[in-house]
Amino acid sequence: MENQPPKRGNPWVALRPGDDVALRARRVSSAHRLFVDHHRPVDDNQDGKSVRSVVLDSWIRSAQKGVNPDGSARSVDRSGVDLASYRAAHPMSIIRPVVRKLLVEDAADTGLLVAIADEKGHLLWVEGDSSAKDRALQMNFVEGSDWSEDTVGTNAPGTALALDHCVQIFGAEHFIRQAHDWSCTAAPVHDPATGIIVGAIDITGGPRVAVPEVLSLIRATVAAAEAELRLHLLHSRSALADTVLRLEVLGLGRPSLLRDGERIPLSQRHAEILLLLAEHPEGLSSDRLAVLLDESELDAVTIRAEMSRLRKVFGPSNLGSRPYRLLTELGSDVRQVRGALDRGELASALDVYSGPVLPGSEAPGVEDLREELWARVQAAMLREGDQQLLAQWTTSVHGRRDVVAWEAYLAGLDPHSPLHVQVKSRIDLFDRQYAT
Numbered sequence: 001m002e003n004q005p006p007k008r009g010n011p012w013v014a015l016r017p018g019d020d021v022a023l024r025a026r027r028v029s030s031a032h033r034l035f036v037d038h039h040r041p042v043d044d045n046q047d048g049k050s051v052r053s054v055v056l057d058s059w060i061r062s063a064q065k066g067v068n069p070d071g072s073a074r075s076v077d078r079s080g081v082d083l084a085s086y087r088a089a090h091p092m093s094i095i096r097p098v099v100r101k102l103l104v105e106d107a108a109d110t111g112l113l114v115a116i117a118d119e120k121g122h123l124l125w126v127e128g129d130s131s132a133k134d135r136a137l138q139m140n141f142v143e144g145s146d147w148s149e150d151t152v153g154t155n156a157p158g159t160a161l162a163l164d165h166c167v168q169i170f171g172a173e174h175f176i177r178q179a180h181d182w183s184c185t186a187a188p189v190h191d192p193a194t195g196i197i198v199g200a201i202d203i204t205g206g207p208r209v210a211v212p213e214v215l216s217l218i219r220a221t222v223a224a225a226e227a228e229l230r231l232h233l234l235h236s237r238s239a240l241a242d243t244v245l246r247l248e249v250l251g252l253g254r255p256s257l258l259r260d261g262e263r264i265p266l267s268q269r270h271a272e273i274l275l276l277l278a279e280h281p282e283g284l285s286s287d288r289l290a291v292l293l294d295e296s297e298l299d300a301v302t303i304r305a306e307m308s309r310l311r312k313v314f315g316p317s318n319l320g321s322r323p324y325r326l327l328t329e330l331g332s333d334v335r336q337v338r339g340a341l342d343r344g345e346l347a348s349a350l351d352v353y354s355g356p357v358l359p360g361s362e363a364p365g366v367e368d369l370r371e372e373l374w375a376r377v378q379a380a381m382l383r384e385g386d387q388q389l390l391a392q393w394t395t396s397v398h399g400r401r402d403v404v405a406w407e408a409y410l411a412g413l414d415p416h417s418p419l420h421v422q423v424k425s426r427i428d429l430f431d432r433q434y435a436t
Helices: 021-036 053-064 083-089 092-104 130-139 156-163 212-240 268-279 286-293 300-314 333-342 346-352 364-384 387-394 403-411 418-434
Strands: 113-118 123-128 167-170 183-190 197-205 245-248 256-259 262-265 330-332
Touching: 021 053, 021 167, 053 156, 083 092, 083 123, 083 346, 092 113, 092 123, 092 197, 092 212, 092 346, 113 130, 113 156, 123 130, 130 197, 156 167, 156 183, 156 197, 183 212, 197 212, 245 268, 245 333, 268 286, 268 300, 268 330, 268 333, 268 364, 286 300, 286 364, 330 333, 333 346, 333 364, 346 364, 346 387, 364 387, 364 403, 387 403, 403 418
Parallel strands: 245 330
Antiparallel strands: 113 123, 113 197, 167 183, 183 197, 245 256, 256 262
C-alpha cells in the first residue's frame, strides 16, 4: 500500500497517531529530491500528499531566497557585541528560567535539545542532551548561529518565526540536507504588551519530537513564558517609576551610567563612589567613605572635590550630603546578578556576570564587594552542579583559574571521554603551578 499516501489533517502537525514513520520518511525524502534536485513541482501524482502545504510553501520560499540545500547555518557577526552581552539584554533571557524548568531539566540523556532563538532566528541558547549537542555541531545548530528560514530554509524555529505560528518539521521536510536526520517543533513567543514576536522556543531531536503531544508541550511552554514576560513587564513599569539610572561596573569595560537610554562613561573613582553609596543606603560620612576608597584615608577636602565633580555627572538633586547618600534609586548590574541568584536563576546570573566588580579598583570597599559577589556566584554554581554552566564558568576570564570549579566539572565527566583527559590535564597543570 506504499503507493497510497495517508490523508493528512492539521498541516502544522508532522506525524499523527498511526503513521508509519519509516514510510513517511521515504515519501518526504522522495518529494524533497524531486523538488530540490530535479526542480520539478510536487503534485498529488508525485507524492504530493506526503508533503504538507506548510512545508511545500516553505520549500518554495526557500528556493526563491536562493537557499543552498547543501549549505549549512552560519554564525552571526554581531559587530563587536559578544553573544553573552546580547543574550543578557534580550527579552528572551527573562523567560529562559521558565524554559529550563519546563523543558531542559528533563532533557538530559534523552537525545533532545532545547533551543531559544531571538526574533531573527538566531540561536541564543542550545541546551539538553550532551551527545545530541555534539551531533548537532555537524549542522552548526549551536548558540550564535542563524537558523532563520531566509538562511537555511525550512526548519521549525525559522519557519515558526516566518509564519508566526507553531510548527513541526520532520526529517527531510528540512530544506537543507544536513538537517534531515533531525525533527523539531517550535513556536514563536510574543511581547505581551505589543504582540510583537520576540523569539521562539524549539525542541529538536528524533522523530518522536514531531508528534502532536510535543506541539502541545511547546504551546504550554510558550504560554508560561509569555505569562512570565507579562509579570516582568508589570514589575519593570513599577521599577521605572522610581528607577531611571543604572550603574554598570562588571567586567573589563569602562564603567558607565545609563540614564534614559544614554550611556555615560564614568571615571573609576566616580564608579567606586556610586557603587559604595548604593551599597550603603543609610549614607556614609566623608571619613568613612574615604576609608572605603583608600586605605591611606583620603582627606575630607579631596572627598568634597570628588563629590562636587560627581554631582555634575549624576545630577545635584540625586546626591545628598552629611552624610553622603543617594537620593534616587540606582540600579546596577551587581544588583541584577544578586537578584538572579536570590531567585535561583544561576544561568541568568552568569549571563550578566561578565567579569569581576571594577577589576582595576584597589579601593578596600570595592575589593570586599568584588570578593563577595564572586564567592556567591561560585557557591551557587557548585551547589547546582550543572555541567554546561561549569563549562561556561571554567572557560570564562573570571573562572578559568578556579581550581575548585574545574574539579567539580571533572567529577561530572565520563572518565573515558577525551574531555575528561583535557580537564584532568588542566587540573594537573594547576597543581604543578601552585606546588610549593
